[in-house]
Amino acid sequence: MNLSLIIASAGKGSRMKMDRRKQNIPIHNKPLLWHTLNSFLDVNILFSDIYVMVNKKDINYTKNHIIPDLYFDKEVNIHVLPGGHSRVETIQNGINSLNDLTDYVFIHDGARPFVDEDLLNRLITALNDFNAVIPAVSVKDTIKVKNNSLVVNTLDRDSLVAVQTPQAFSYKIIKEAYEKVENIEGKIYDDSLMVENIGEPVKIVEGDYNNFKITTKEDLYKASHILDKRGLE
Template sequence: MTESTPLPAPRVAAILLAGGTGTRAGFDHPKQLEPLGGKAVLRWSIDAFDAHPAISLGVLVANGDVMAAAGDTGKGWIYADPGIERQQSVGHALLALADWEDEALVLVHDAARPGLTADVIDRLLAALETAEAAIPTLPVPDTLVEQAHGEAGEVIDRSALARVQTPQAFRLGILRRAHAAAVEAAATDDAQLVRRLGIAVAAVPGDARLHKLTYAEDMAILAGLLGTGTMRTAVGMGYDVHRLVAGKPLWIGGIEIAHSHGLEGHSDADVALHAITDAILGALADGDIGDHFPPSDPQWRGAASHRFLAFAGERVAARHGRIAHVDLTIIAEAPKIGPHRVAIRARIAEILAIPVERVSVKATTTERLGFTGRREGIAAQAVATLELPEN
C-alpha cells in the first residue's frame, strides 16, 4: 500500500479595500492615509499581509493617490479601481483575480482596520479547512436597548449577538457566486452575500485591535490599542483686543454682527478668532498669530480671520493631535453677544472641523469700567485644550 501524495495547499490572496473617502473622520485626506505610528493607516494592513507566509498575492482597491501613498510592498500586489459602493469595489478585485482557480482562498479586509494580526489570519484560514466562509467576531460587552424618539426601550438579549470584523475569508469560487447572485442586492459585507446562498459562515474569535477608524477620535483609540505612543494634554491661552470705530463691519467669532461700530485692525480684527488662534498656537508652543501673520505683511490687510484659525487647526493636525476643547469669553458692553452665541459656536466648530460640543462661548461686561466699559473696544480671551502625541 502506497501513501497518497498530499494535495498542494490552495493559493491565498488578500483583497485590501482602500477606496473610500472617509468623510466622517473629518480629515482633509482619505482616512486610510492618516499617519498612525509613523506610517499610513492602510500600510499597517499591507505590512501584516506581506509578513504572513500563506499570502501569495494582494489586491489593493484604491485610487491613484492612495496607491502612490501605499509605496512598495514586499510581495506582489496588483491594483483595482474602487467602485461607488463597497460591494462594487470587491467585485472589481474579483475581476483582477479572474485567472485564479475557484479552490483558492481569499481574505477581504477593510484598510480602515489597521490592527490586523497573524493570529486572526491563521484562525480564518484554519476555519476554511472545513468551511466555505469564515468571519472574525467579538462579543457585545455593552447592554443593548431599543431606541426610538430619543428614549430607551426594551433591553435586547446580547448573548446571541456579536460584532463582525474583517478580514473575512472565503473560498474564491463561493465569493464569486455570491457576488454574481447579488447584482441587484446590496450588503454591508461579503458574508451577508454568502449567507444568502444558503451557505453557512463560520465565526472565529476576532481581536479588539481590529478597531475600525470611522471618526477622528478613533485615532487615539487605535494608538492605544496598537501601542504607537501615548497622548499628552496641552493647554494654551489667548487674548486679543481691538478698538471700535465707526463705519466698519463688526466681525466677532467668524460672523458679521449688525452694529454702529466695527473693530479696527490690520485684518478684519475679529478679536474672538484671534484669541482662539493664539490659544491653539500657545498650546502647540508655536509662537503667536503675529509670528505667522505679521501686520507688516500687506497680504493680510483686511484678511478674514477664519483663515488664521483654520491655519492653527491645521498645525494641530500636522502634529497628529486633536482639539479637545475651546473655551471663549468675549468682553463687550455692546453689542449683546447672547443672541449670536449659537451661531458663533457653530462657526468656530466649522472652521476647526470639530464637533460643536467642544466649543464653549461666553460673554461678559466690565460693569462699565475700563475701555470696554466705555465702549471704546472689545476684548476676548480663550483657552484651548489639545491632545498631542508624546515626542
Template sequence: MIKNKSVTAIILIAGSSERFGKKTNKNFELLNNKPLFIYSIDTFLKNKYIDNIILVIKKEEEKIVGDELKKHITNNIITLVVGGKTRDQSVYNALLKTKDDIVIIHDGARPLIKDEYINNCLYEMDNYKGVTIGVKSKDTIKITNNDEEVIETTVRKNTWLIQTPQCFDRKILFSSHKKIKDKQNITDDCSLLENCGYKIKIIEGDYMNIKVTTKEDIYIINVFKNNVDML
C-alpha cells in the same frame, strides 16, 4: 489546515471616509510615520498562506498609493484595482481580478490585524464557505425603529461585533454577489452569503483590531500600537 489552495488578500482603502471628518482618505493618516493601510499590507505580505494581494483604491489616489508603496514596501506582489461607489462594488471589482480558491477581505483602516487571526480564519475554510473575525459585545445592544424607539434587545452573550478579515470561497462569494441584487442593507460580505443560505463561522479576535472610522480612533490606535506590551 489549508492544503493545495491558493489565497488572495483583498485590502480595501477606497471608502469615502465621510465619518472621519477630513477631506483626505483616512487610510493615509500616519501611525508612527507610516500610513495606516501599510500596516495591513505588511501583515498580509508576511503571512505564509497569502499568494497575492489586491489593493482596492480610488482612481484619483492611484499616484499617492503608488508612491507610498514604493516608500514602504519592498516585496511588492500587490495589484491595484479601482474600486466602485460602494463597498460591495469595490469587492466585486477585486473578485474579477483573481482566480485563487480563497479570498480574504480586510479593511485597510484596521492596521493592528494580527497574523494569527488571518491563519485562524483560513483554517476554518475547510469547514465553512465564509468565516469572519469578531468580538463579543461588551454592551447591551438595542434595536430601534426609525423614531429611535426600542423594539428589541439582543442577548448579549450571543451578540458579536464583526470585524475583518473575512474569508470566503471565491466562487461562492462571486456567485452571491451576482445573486443578491438589492445590496442596500448589505454592510459586509458575510451578509451576502447569509442571504444565500450559507452558514458563517465567527472566530473570536480582540478589541485592538478596531477600524479607524472617526478622528478619535486615531488616538486609540496610537495607544494600542505604542503600548501593546503593557496590555
C-alpha cells in the same frame, strides 16, 4: 492553498472630518493603509496576490508612496486597482480581477491596521471545513432597538457578536454570491451577508478586540497608542 487578499480602501472616510481620505492619514509617520498592508506582509502566511482597491484619484499616490515603502521579502504580487462608488462595487471590482488560480479570498477593511497571525490562522483552519468564515468578538454593551428615540426592544447580549474583517471565502462561493447581489434587499453591511443570501453556512471564529476599524479621530489616538506599546516610530 492559494490565498488572495482584497483590501477595500476606496471610501471617503467622511466621519473622520479631515482634509484627506482616511487611508492616507499618517499614524507614526506612515499612512493608515501602509499599516494595514504591512500587517499582512509581516506574518508567516503567504497571500500570492494582494488587490488594493483605492479611489482612482489615489492610485498613483498608493503606487508611488505606499507600496514602495513596505517591508517584505516575499514573492507576492500587489495590485493597485480602482474601487467603485460603493463598497459592494469596490469588492466586485476586486473579485473580477482575481487570479484564476485563487482557492480562497480574504476580504479586509483598509482601515483595520492590526490584523495578527493568530487571527489569520484561525480563519485558515476553519476554511478546512467551511466555505465562509468570519471573525467576531462578543458585544460588551447592552444593545437596544430604538424608534424615534424610544426603546422598542432590548436584545440578548449573549447571542450578539460584533463582526470584523478579514472575512474568508472559497473563491467559487464569494464569486457566486456577488453575482446574485441584486437579490438582496436593504443595506449590505458586509460580505458574509452576500454568502448568507445564497444559503451558504457562515462559520464564526474568535476575533480580536485590537482588530478595530479606525472611523473617528479618537480611533487614531488609540491606534497610535498601540503602536507606541509595540515600539514602532
